[in-house]
Amino acid sequence: MARTGYTLPVFAVASAKAALLHLQSHTPPQTVTLDLLSESQPTSAEILIQQVAQLDATSALAVTISDPGDNLDLTRNTPIWAWVRCVVRTPPQGSSPDIQQRSPQQAPALILEAGEGLGRTAAGDAAIYNYARQLFEANLLPLIADHQTVTVSIILPEGRQLAQRTSNEAFGILEGLSLLGTSGISQPLSVADHLQSLQATLQMKVQTHSHLVFCLGSNGMRVAKRLGIPDAVVVPTGNWIGALLVEAGLRGAQSVLLLGYQGKLVKLAGGIFNTSSHLADAKLEIISAAVVQQGGDLAAVQAVLNAPTADAAYQTLVALGLANAVFEALAQRISQRGAGYVQKYGNVKMRVGTVLCDRQGQIISQDAAAIELLALLIHPDLS
Numbered sequence: 001m002a003r004t005g006y007t008l009p010v011f012a013v014a015s016a017k018a019a020l021l022h023l024q025s026h027t028p029p030q031t032v033t034l035d036l037l038s039e040s041q042p043t044s045a046e047i048l049i050q051q052v053a054q055l056d057a058t059s060a061l062a063v064t065i066s067d068p069g070d071n072l073d074l075t076r077n078t079p080i081w082a083w084v085r086c087v088v089r090t091p092p093q094g095s096s097p098d099i100q101q102r103s104p105q106q107a108p109a110l111i112l113e114a115g116e117g118l119g120r121t122a123a124g125d126a127a128i129y130n131y132a133r134q135l136f137e138a139n140l141l142p143l144i145a146d147h148q149t150v151t152v153s154i155i156l157p158e159g160r161q162l163a164q165r166t167s168n169e170a171f172g173i174l175e176g177l178s179l180l181g182t183s184g185i186s187q188p189l190s191v192a193d194h195l196q197s198l199q200a201t202l203q204m205k206v207q208t209h210s211h212l213v214f215c216l217g218s219n220g221m222r223v224a225k226r227l228g229i230p231d232a233v234v235v236p237t238g239n240w241i242g243a244l245l246v247e248a249g250l251r252g253a254q255s256v257l258l259l260g261y262q263g264k265l266v267k268l269a270g271g272i273f274n275t276s277s278h279l280a281d282a283k284l285e286i287i288s289a290a291v292v293q294q295g296g297d298l299a300a301v302q303a304v305l306n307a308p309t310a311d312a313a314y315q316t317l318v319a320l321g322l323a324n325a326v327f328e329a330l331a332q333r334i335s336q337r338g339a340g341y342v343q344k345y346g347n348v349k350m351r352v353g354t355v356l357c358d359r360q361g362q363i364i365s366q367d368a369a370a371i372e373l374l375a376l377l378i379h380p381d382l383s
Contacts, residue, residue: 005069009132014047015082018062036184117159127178216260242273263310327365
């Protein structure tokens with residue numbers, strides 16, 4: 001069986017907690033237990049502490065090593081440092097001795113900073129997003145006395161170098177990696193064992209619903225929820241779109257609506273039915289071919305090929321007035337290739353529709369089949 005691991009925010013919080021506990025007890029913890037803020041199992045994690053040391057009377061440094069489980073993850077074995085400083089909070093000038101400890105005029109109990117290797121947004125804020133901040137607060141605030149302020153600087157010594165292998169900068173994350181994600185558990189989405197669990201989910205849902213929605217990642221899930229698509233018809237796919245399309249056809253599904261980030265789904269227009277970038281990544285070339293088919297010139301093609309991300313390519317085409325035609329053609333092509341894939345490998349006919357979204361979950365294009373299938377899914381009583 002594939003082994004799960006933990007996401008980067010978990011190791012950052014574990015380092016911070018270990019450093020804070022060492023400051024308080026002067027005993028170096030070998031492991032720390034974290035609340036993962038999960039509504040399902042597992043709800044907690046025990047994280048091994050690689051090193052911890054007190055630097056002076058008010059600060060300590062702890063180190064963990066990232067372990068994402070059996071995932072193809074570039075942060076595997078990355079050291080995550082947390083430099084923790086604890087100081088007495090000073091009451092506002094002129095206040096009485098019995099003033100409330102947590103006055104709005106005082107420093108907050110917990111301050112999070114970006115050290116070397118942890119990215120910053122264009123506005124200069126630490127690239128520590130909602131789930132990570134909630135994880136820090138849930139696991140550190142109960143340890144902080146009313147009269148204290150704890151400052152945590154997360155340092156990723158290899159972060160700046162690793163970030164060059166990502167598209168972070170194109171999304172406004174500068175100088176390093178980010179603490180991003182919606183869960184503490186790192187599921188092994190890239191290994192074959194995960195396909196079996198996805199197939200099991202599909203097999204269960206197709207027994208009662210013949211019209212399904214394949215959602216790519218959290219992006220697709222958020223859009224499906226916003227559109228009012230019932231959870232009962234939603235099937236997560238990971239990168240295994242081709243295998244699951246065939247499975248759906250063989251199990252009697254009448255239609256599948258593909259819904260998710262265009263940078264993943266456009267690969268299907270080029271005949272790539274496992275969307276893992278570790279296997280194939282020709283999205284810009286596929287978009288460029290569509291530009292040519294829709295009458296774009298060489299300059300437009302070069303602009304797409306030079307774009308750092310699929311979203312940047314889309315914005316380039318918006319500026320050139322080509323986006324609508326290009327992505328409508330791509331949505332139609334994806335649906336045609338999807339239906340053809342099922343016919344070829346399953347020897348059955350199944351209707352496929354496509355909805356393409358950007359990174360923010362905004363719909364940028366959909367084909368005619370998708371419009372009809374959405375109406376059927378959201379208002380089945382009107383069909």
